[in-house]
Amino acid sequence: MPYLDHPSALIRALAREAARRTGTDPLAYYRAGIQAAEPRVGAVGGLAETGSRADGPLLTALLDNPAPQVRVHALRALRSLDVVPMPRVTALLRDGSTTVVKEAAATLAPSATQLPADLLWDMLTDPQRPAVRRAGYRLLSRHDRLTALRAALVVSGDTHPRLAAQGKNDATTQIRNLAPHPWRTRPVPSLDASPAQAAELLALAEQRRTELTEDVVRLLRDALRPGPGNR
The missing domain is CATH 1.25.10 (Leucine-rich Repeat Variant)
Known part of the structure; x- marks a missing residue:
């Protein structure tokens, strides 16, 4: 027909x-x-x-x-x-086609928290393929706020300009959302970071100080400082 x-x-x-x-x-x-x-x-x-x-x-x-x-x-x-056959689609996150990698990430996005975290972090630092790093970032961004911020800080130093810009913008937005403001009626959400996790976030932010600006790094330091408002 x-x-x-x-x-x-x-x-x-x-x-x-x-x-x-x-x-x-x-x-x-x-x-x-x-x-x-x-x-x-x-x-x-x-x-x-x-x-x-x-x-x-x-x-x-x-x-x-x-x-x-x-x-x-x-x-x-x-x-x-x-x-969606999760194991089979997960294997396509490293497909030879950039378009397939992107589509596999979109397909797995609703179930991102069910994927092995080690796999996603390994993708985020793939030395050769920006498409794989982008897919890893997209999926890590669907995890908890602490994971999403850590991933954004890592990606903000990526060698691919567009991916680095996305990471910088996402990290900046997330950090600014941690800062208290007079107009907010709800408490500022906490990252619930352990001392080791907080140290790692601050170290990443310090490495990206030029991209993030001094003000944003200071906001993150304040948000992670132990105190009544940061528990």
């Missing part, structure tokens, strides 16, 4: 309506289409729009497809159907 696996979701929807009138089953068409030797990304998208969680195994098999765009669309489909 023409256009059932068109790249455009709107055209696919119109084609499905026409197909049903002629007795064609779009779902069966998509299920067969993604098992072809060279699956079309439109068929993957169509299955995401018409399939169910039962189609998870068919879509998971596409994560081994040699075409990056097929892997990307398979990830989107799995996310859409809420059937």
Whole structure:
């Protein structure tokens, strides 16, 4: 049936309506289409729009497809159907395709706290690939506030300008949010950092003093200083 696996979701929807009138089953068409030797990304998208969680195994098999765009669309489909095979998608965080790495991180973001922390910190310091570091940062940012701040301070010194700028901006925002202000009606949230954790955060901030500014480093030092308001 023409256009059932068109790249455009709107055209696919119109084609499905026409197909049903002629007795064609779009779902069966998509299920067969993604098992072809060279699956079309439109068929993957169509299955995401018409399939169910039962189609998870068919879509998971596409994560081994040699075409990056097929892997990307398979990830989107799995996310859409809420059937994400965590171990298999986690392996794609170091995929050879930057686009696949980005999509894998987006797929795992809601479950970021379930991922091994050691893996994410290792990704954050990957010596060669900014895409892997960016994915690690995105996932660490979904953890608790202490972890998110530590990750932002690390990334603020990244060799990739855009990633470093993001880390600097995020760290600055998080640190400023720790400072008390007269207009705040709620208590300033605490980082609940241990002495060792506080020392590490301050050491990272000192290393990034030029990027963060003296004022921001001072705010962090004040927020981490033991006292009635910082417990």
